[in-house]
Amino acid sequence: MTTKIAVLVSGGGTNLQALLDAQGRGEIPGGEIALVVASKPGVFALERAEKAGVEALVVARKDYPDTDAFCEALLGTLESRGIGLVVLAGFLSILNGAFIRAYENKIINIHPSLIPSFCGKGFYGLKVHEEALKRGVKVTGATVHFVNEGADEGPIILQKAVDILPGDTPESLQKRVMEQAEWKLLPQVAALFCAGRLRVEGRHVHIV
Ligand code: GAR
Secondary structure (H helix, E strand, C coil), X not given: CCEXXXXXXXXXXXXXXXXXXXXXXXXXCCEEXXXXXXXXXXXXXXXXXXXXXXXXXXXXXXXXXXXXXXXXXXXXXXXHCXXXXXXXXXXXXXXXXXXXXXXXXXXEEEECCCCCCCCCCCCCCHHHHHHHHHHCCCEEEEEEEECCCCCCXXXXXXXXXXXXXXXXXXXXXXXXHHHHHHHHHXXXXXXXXXXXXXXXXXXXXXXX
16 A cells, blocks of 8 residues: 655755656655645745645644644645655644654654754754754764654654865855765655555564
8 A cells, every 4th residue: 555645844945856757767665655745835845746746735833823723724634645654754834643643653753963963952954953063073974763752853864974174164065965865865764654664663673
């Protein structure tokens, strides 16, 4: 059976594009990107979805009185379409416990560092790379993990290391981490999930 995938975005959507391209090459055989949800109107990720012929919607936190009402609406949208895998690809809005429990071990997130370094509350986008450069680490990378109620604390699925080079800026590092790690890892994990090859045991994920 095909797993319907929803990709939740807040920005440019280069990770969404990596998923769409991988799907186009037949690399996610057990899955189908069925829906893209943006947390605000006007983001470029919506154009990428439309161009690929994928249903694209905006579900904005500011249109709801609180996080619970927002999450209930989002959950209803996903459930009504039979979504079986939720991919957070640079998604900025907070998801509540009810949402996370409804999709337990069915939500994956891409984070642009090697967790547990440079992660948790406030670590998003360029800020992650700024902090890695400030700390002087020689290697960074990206992580795909299942989402639980802690910030970047869910079970780690795959990680990939990327070298930091002399003269790197947050921007140059972000680009290298995306090209060498994020755009490869995320489609790989989506394919493993849709093939039923991920087993979660406590904090550990086994690839079977
Ligand atoms: C990506 O680098 C992703 O890893 C990061 O936001 C960017 C979104 O870019 N996510 C986080 O920092 C999550 N804490 P994109 O819209 O081009 O895919």
